[in-house]
Amino acid sequence: MSTVETAIVAEPAGAEEPRGRRRRSVALIVGTSIVGTYILAAVLAPWLAPYDPLAQDVPNALAAPSGSHPLGTDHLGRDVLSRLLHGSRVDLLLGMAAAGAAGVLGTVLGLVAGYAGRSVDVVVTRVMDVVQALPGIVLLLVLLLVLGPGAGSIIAALALTGWVAYARLVRASVLVVRDQDFTSAARLAGLGHPRVLFRHVLPNVWIQGVIYMTSDIVIIIGAIAALGYLGIGIQAPTPEWGQMIYDGQAFLASHWWLSAAPGLAIVVLGLGLALVSDALTDRARR
Amino acid sequence: MVSAEPLLEVSDLAVTLHTPQGPLRAAEGVSFAVAAAEAVGLVGESGSGKSVAMRAILGLLPRGSTVSGSVRFAGRELVGVAERQLAPIRGREISMIFQDPMTALNPIRRIGGQIGEVLRIQLGWNRRRASAHARELLARVEIAEPDRVLRQFPHQLSGGMRQRVLIAMALACQPRLILCDEPTTALDVTTQDQILALLRRASDESGAAMIFVSHDLAVVRQLCSRVLVMYAGRLVEMGPIGPVFADPRHAYTAALLRSLPAIDGPRQPPVSIGGELPDRFRPPSGCRFRTRCTVADDSCASLPSTLLPVDGERGSACIHAATGLPDRGAESGVSR
Amino acid sequence: MSSNDVPPIELRGLRKEFRLPGLRGRARAARTQVAVAGVDLTVSRGEIVGLVGESGCGKSTLARCVVGMYSPTAGEVLLDGHPVGTRRSSADRRRVQMVFQDPASALNPALRVRDMLAELLRVHRLVPSSDIAGRCAELLESVGLDAGFLDVFPHALSGGQRQRVNIARALALEPDVVVADEVVSALDVSVQAAVLNVLLDLRARLGLSILFISHNLAVVRQVCDRVAVMYAGEIVELADVDTLFAEPRHDYTRRLLAAIPRISGDHAQSVPSGQSVPSGQSVPSGQSVPSG
Numbered sequence: 001m002s003t004v005e006t007a008i009v010a011e012p013a014g015a016e017e018p019r020g021r022r023r024r025s026v027a028l029i030v031g032t033s034i035v036g037t038y039i040l041a042a043v044l045a046p047w048l049a050p051y052d053p054l055a056q057d058v059p060n061a062l063a064a065p066s067g068s069h070p071l072g073t074d075h076l077g078r079d080v081l082s083r084l085l086h087g088s089r090v091d092l093l094l095g096m097a098a099a100g101a102a103g104v105l106g107t108v109l110g111l112v113a114g115y116a117g118r119s120v121d122v123v124v125t126r127v128m129d130v131v132q133a134l135p136g137i138v139l140l141l142v143l144l145l146v147l148g149p150g151a152g153s154i155i156a157a158l159a160l161t162g163w164v165a166y167a168r169l170v171r172a173s174v175l176v177v178r179d180q181d182f183t184s185a186a187r188l189a190g191l192g193h194p195r196v197l198f199r200h201v202l203p204n205v206w207i208q209g210v211i212y213m214t215s216d217i218v219i220i221i222g223a224i225a226a227l228g229y230l231g232i233g234i235q236a237p238t239p240e241w242g243q244m245i246y247d248g249q250a251f252l253a254s255h256w257w258l259s260a261a262p263g264l265a266i267v268v269l270g271l272g273l274a275l276v277s278d279a280l281t282d283r284a285r286r
Numbered sequence: 287m288v289s290a291e292p293l294l295e296v297s298d299l300a301v302t303l304h305t306p307q308g309p310l311r312a313a314e315g316v317s318f319a320v321a322a323a324e325a326v327g328l329v330g331e332s333g334s335g336k337s338v339a340m341r342a343i344l345g346l347l348p349r350g351s352t353v354s355g356s357v358r359f360a361g362r363e364l365v366g367v368a369e370r371q372l373a374p375i376r377g378r379e380i381s382m383i384f385q386d387p388m389t390a391l392n393p394i395r396r397i398g399g400q401i402g403e404v405l406r407i408q409l410g411w412n413r414r415r416a417s418a419h420a421r422e423l424l425a426r427v428e429i430a431e432p433d434r435v436l437r438q439f440p441h442q443l444s445g446g447m448r449q450r451v452l453i454a455m456a457l458a459c460q461p462r463l464i465l466c467d468e469p470t471t472a473l474d475v476t477t478q479d480q481i482l483a484l485l486r487r488a489s490d491e492s493g494a495a496m497i498f499v500s501h502d503l504a505v506v507r508q509l510c511s512r513v514l515v516m517y518a519g520r521l522v523e524m525g526p527i528g529p530v531f532a533d534p535r536h537a538y539t540a541a542l543l544r545s546l547p548a549i550d551g552p553r554q555p556p557v558s559i560g561g562e563l564p565d566r567f568r569p570p571s572g573c574r575f576r577t578r579c580t581v582a583d584d585s586c587a588s589l590p591s592t593l594l595p596v597d598g599e600r601g602s603a604c605i606h607a608a609t610g611l612p613d614r615g616a617e618s619g620v621s622r
Numbered sequence: 623m624s625s626n627d628v629p630p631i632e633l634r635g636l637r638k639e640f641r642l643p644g645l646r647g648r649a650r651a652a653r654t655q656v657a658v659a660g661v662d663l664t665v666s667r668g669e670i671v672g673l674v675g676e677s678g679c680g681k682s683t684l685a686r687c688v689v690g691m692y693s694p695t696a697g698e699v700l701l702d703g704h705p706v707g708t709r710r711s712s713a714d715r716r717r718v719q720m721v722f723q724d725p726a727s728a729l730n731p732a733l734r735v736r737d738m739l740a741e742l743l744r745v746h747r748l749v750p751s752s753d754i755a756g757r758c759a760e761l762l763e764s765v766g767l768d769a770g771f772l773d774v775f776p777h778a779l780s781g782g783q784r785q786r787v788n789i790a791r792a793l794a795l796e797p798d799v800v801v802a803d804e805v806v807s808a809l810d811v812s813v814q815a816a817v818l819n820v821l822l823d824l825r826a827r828l829g830l831s832i833l834f835i836s837h838n839l840a841v842v843r844q845v846c847d848r849v850a851v852m853y854a855g856e857i858v859e860l861a862d863v864d865t866l867f868a869e870p871r872h873d874y875t876r877r878l879l880a881a882i883p884r885i886s887g888d889h890a891q892s893v894p895s896g897q898s899v900p901s902g903q904s905v906p907s908g909q910s911v912p913s914g
Contacts, residue, residue: 181722182730185788188689188720189742189795190712199741203732331810332781474676474837479881501810504883531885545815547840549882553864555822556844558815562780 028279034272049082083239101159106166114174173205214277292319304350327506330516385468387448398436446477518574525600635697657683659855672846719792723804725784729776782813
């Protein structure tokens with residue numbers, strides 16, 4: 001060779017960021033700061049909360065928001081702000097753990113189904129069809145009855161019903177990546193199946209699962225609230241947003257903030273996660 | 287060969303595309319004319335702006351693109367006019383043949399229905415007259431069993447047959463200008479040969495002018511009498527095709543011709559043009575080929591982007607056009 | 623290492639059939655497609671053999687059988703005179719590498735060039751781990767790219783640069799044979815030559831044997847020593863490159879050569895011939911081939 005090419009790797013447009021990209025990075029910053037605030041609140045709840053979330057003060061029940069109780073008190077006289085802050089620990093932890101477990105389970109099964117031969121794919125796909133055909137809430141109830149109440153059971157039950165969406169997404173992406181020449185090249189280079197799967201296929205598909213997870217966390221928090229409503233969720237008196245909304249319903253006409261505060265907490269978290277999800281989707285597309 | 291009253295006159299056409307990385311000036315300073323019944327080739331490599339420039343003629347650009355300059359077709363301005371005014375020209379007076387016949391045809395409709403629709407909408411014909419004419423059109427593009435093909439779906443046809451159907455649709459309304467965007471690139475060489483022969487006959491018979499966009503200089507050589515060469519968004523050379531290919535007057539055209547592998551004559555090792563295409567967002571000043579050019583000097587950095595006349599009907603943007611480029615076939619200075 | 627007269631790769635009666643899916647019972651036997659219908663071919667050490675033909679002629683299927691992506695229905699692939707089994711060992715795989723057509727999909731978008739190359743060196747223990755970085759740079763240099771490209775992700779590379787990284791990846795495994803499947807057909811003319819010169823250079827320096835698959839006869843003429851013309855799953859003509867282009871003997875080869883558009887000559891000569899060639903689907907013997 002008489003010429004050797006030199007790498008000149010410069011990102012186009014340095015000082016002047018294109019408008020589209022700037023808008024996207026704003027979304028990412030706002031989204032992550034919202035989610036970050038929630039996580040901080042959860043971590044620092046014991047120090048941030050002005051009262052013990054379980055301490056009842058019945059004479060002072062159903063107090064309107066004031067200087068001493070910024071969000072008022074509930075029907076047992078417990079401080080709503082303190083319960084909201086402590087509730088974020090329960091809901092965020094459960095939501096992330098359940099979404100994470102479903103995501104890992106679904107990603108692994110989706111990877112295997114998409115990559116392995118047809119017989120494995122048929123088995124996994126049929127199982128997915130069966131799980132999806134059953135009404136989700138019924139399946140969840142049965143699992144919880146079998147596993148018994150408790151946070152661990154709730155996470156397990158949600159993971160066992162929620163993995164299918166991840167598996168479908170990941171399997172579809174694997175089918176695309178599997179046919180790309182770089183996968184064939186890796187096999188031809190004598191690399192083993194596990195190595196090809198985890199080092200060459202997985203890095204190109206996992207983002208799909210993470211994007212779905214951002215919206216799944218909110219759905220799962222909703223499901224936990226529904227379980228609380230049915231009496232098989234997180235047991236009282238542990239502060240939990242869904243339970244708080246339910247408890248507040250009885251006083252909606254006179255004390256609307258009892259339900260509105262935890263409701264708003266869920267909505268804003270959902271918004272933050274949606275912004276993160278959009279930014280990730282854009283990134284994945286590039 | 288530019289007559290006093292050209293059919294199409296493009297002047298100072300510039301196209302800016304909206305991309306995720308920001309605005310991209312895909313073509314600029316493009317000026318040329320096409321006479322009635324003339325076949326003009328528009329050649330260039332990827333990123334040369336050839337397809338963008340041609341699509342701008344019909345306003346067929348992705349959303350968010352901006353076009354400036356002027357395109358006059360038969361005395362009417364096409365740039366900056368409303369969609370509604372373009373509609374009667376598109377397909378009827380100017381038609382287009384695309385590279386990929388599979389995506390240019392609707393996969394869920396029969397061929398007969400698709401050709402008939404063009405006739406019914408553009409010419410206002412009734413169903414019976416349209417379907418009779420559709421059969422005639424397929425026969426004109428040398429499809430052996432037109433009745434069977436009319437009932438078939440695009441996926442049941444081979445690539446060559448699909449391209450024949452597209453040509454039939456392009457001829458349907460007897461256009462005065464046919465725009466072809468790499469219509470044979472996806473085809474095998476023997477099929478390409480047949481389609482080129484068909485296109486040549488069709489344009490001779492119909493008297494339509496043609497702009498044929500291709501990266502393949504040899505294909506353009508077969509069909510066109512005049513050629514326009516684009517590089518990195520700009521027109522660099524134009525003229526009658528024989529003289530341009532035999533005696534190029536732009537360093538890029540010369541280098542491109544040298545790099546073409548020959549099928550006849552003595553065998554020669556591959557000759558490449560050194561370097562890569564310039565960054566499309568930050569092209570070099572002056573002549574855009576100067577970063578890869580072996581005859582470039584300081585004066586090339588401050589070159590106006592217009593073609594300079596050479597030998598009357600030819601034009602070149604190369605300031606070294608007159609003083610001598612390395613001969614075609616010579617290996618001087620071209621890096622391997 | 624084997625002696626020089628044993629070819630590094632030889633195909634004997636290679637045949638590949640595909641069964642079309644979706645049909646049951648009696649119809650099933652009739653719906654078998656023969657993609658490669660008994661091919662004998664040898665590539666000697668340091669030789670570049672061209673394999674040309676139109677889409678659907680079976681050349682890509684043949685390439686996949688050679689590298690072991692498909693196992694042949696009948697016939698054998700011999701490496702250095704030894705037949706390889708249906709399940710290739712990792713060492714046998716390493717000796718025959720492929721460079722793919724599409725530079726966009728042939729590189730893993732999630733890996734830097736350095737990681738791509740280093741993984742192969744590490745897994746096959748080709749160099750001591752302290753030498754891996756140096757070897758990676760050396761590999762890039764042998765395809766005309768400097769070490770600065772090591773830390774780059776594929777999306778920042780041009781088509782020609784990607785194709786060179788592809789070649790470097792194949793070289794990392796120190797193969798005896800490289801199957802180059804339409805390696806320049808997705809590239810612009812002005813960068814094709816640079817990639818072809820890399821292949822020629824490697825053949826000269828390393829004595830690499832190359833099976834060069836292409837539909838572009840002009841490119842084949844530039845780089846190959848011998849050329850095999852494939853039609854409907856069979857090799858219809860095999861000759862050294864000068865003979866094939868000067869005196870084509872098979873009717874199909876003649877038609878193929880006549881159909882290539884020429885750049886030179888006067889206008890009348892360059893008019894397309896428009897001759898028709900029977901398509902792969904209508905071969906008298908009932909053979910037909912899947913596309914691609």
